Amino acid sequence: MELKAGDLVTRYSYNGDIIFRVTSVDGRNVELAGEELRLAADAPIEDLQKVDETERRSHEKNLHEKEERIYRLFRQEARLMKERNEHETSEGYKEDTSYFEMRGRVLHLDGDAYYLSKCTALYERLGIPVYGVHIPEKEMPEQISSLIEMVRPDILVITGHDAYISSRGEENDIKSYKHSKVFGRTVREARKMVPQLDQLIIFAGACQSYFEWLIKAGSNFASAPERVNIHALDPVYIAAKISLTPFMDRISALHLIRHTLTGQDGLGGLETRGVLRRGSPWKEEARTLSGDRKK
Template structure:
């Protein structure tokens, strides 16, 4: 076994593919390839992934493809709706321009951050992304929010229920790896902007304390059933919000249904979109 190798855990039936992030004696630190999961394992419990495609991984890839198709269909439907609103069957006298919501994405994992930024780029969502360790996110937001002035903030990385705590209370933040850090970051964001429609917050990672994140002020959060969430789930929600009109609320059931993890992985509250349409078409780009 070597650092960077793709492996599965034999004791878990090889359900998730990991990359070895580090080797520490007879143990390995593992990072999920598709799921926001950080774990450690004895080397003896690992085997090379090889050409393995665990059922969970296959299902995950199917859901990714489905989610991206739904986002693309939403954008097509939205363009048709704008055509109808502006001119019906008649040609629009002036081509319009679009101002989707701007995203500030803080991620505790640089690999997932790159994947998320690529997705924003694919859908042409203006976004700034920063790799920030979870304990430092509150401080980073204090500095970045006035500088970036986003419409949507994504606060994500790694989390999980701590297994070494005896008689752990699932309602206690101390039972989670990083939920308390996400809560602190949400508090900082809400000190900057209290209005939940002026600043949409998408927060959490695998097995995060869903209720605590919502109570702190998040619009969308993970994980209601304390399950693993896909690396792209927070970004998918941010994109849907960025392209929902300021005159409308995000369809909660629709946006959650079309995430990779679904209702067990993500939940939220009624939230207004941050997309604006403008006329006539700009000759220079707004900054």
């Protein structure tokens, strides 16, 4: 069987439980990335089976349905937040009050270019200002400082692929993880630039990441408390919800996590403030600050 980068495969040894995308082929060894999950793996070529066209179409349909679920859920929450914001802004005034919004800007670092494209498309669809950068996980610690200085984000997402490799050691040994250590180093470098948890909200991690390590490094939110796989778009939901929550409001970690596709086995974090700010009065010049307007 011939394989090339981009082919979809499953593993015989795991009864085909996860669909992977081939990222590289080195002789008989194949590097893999989860097609729906942020999981890194490798396997001998003889352990792999190509996904046929019928299964591929079914998989793509399933992915689309999950993306639409995230979008619909978030739009519903966004409408409720907007109605509340309008009420709070105009309360106490007889005349109608105009205002504009400054939504939180996201800097999204992703070790997977394919996922980065899907994530940035969803951010833009949700109306969240985003600057996305594809960087191999191991290069993130060296590049994060200059990116923060350039973008000046309110929210930082550090993600890609990870895995807990039990053959390397126990769950509390950072050497047992594929990329948790570099994710943690990246968080620490970011915290040197912005130490306060409420001035830069950080999500870090991917599938099976060392949750406690990433929280101690300075993340507000991270994966994965029970070392499970997380959905590729879960970091987008977390960042978008923070972006549209007023800075005077606190976000309960449990309330936020329970609406993700993965849930609290895969995601956790700290009580955190939102980052959205409102201003008045609304003028044409403010259009560049916000896509929302109230007359």
